[in-house]
Amino acid sequence: MKTLARLFHYFVYANLITGFLSALYMVFVVYHPEGGGFGPLWGASRQMPHDLLVERRLYAIEAWITFGFLATYFALTRKRD
Structure with a gap:
């Protein structure tokens, strides 16, 4: 399950990037x-x-929205030290 979750995270990152x-x-x-x-x-x-x-x-707005989702997803999925 850990590997599947990691693959899912990489897929989401790749999709947003x-x-x-x-x-x-x-x-x-x-x-x-x-x-x-x-x-x-x-x-x-x-x-x-x-x-x-x-x-x-409109494409610029799409870029900002996608970047916002990427930053939010990155912040929510980071491990806390």
């Missing part, structure tokens, strides 16, 4: 303005279409 990283990838690499580089928008958000900006923000 990949969800967080994929949301960050969508925000910083996939959804960028035409002719703009990767990364933060800075001033390019003024020329960006509204739909693209909304999709980017």
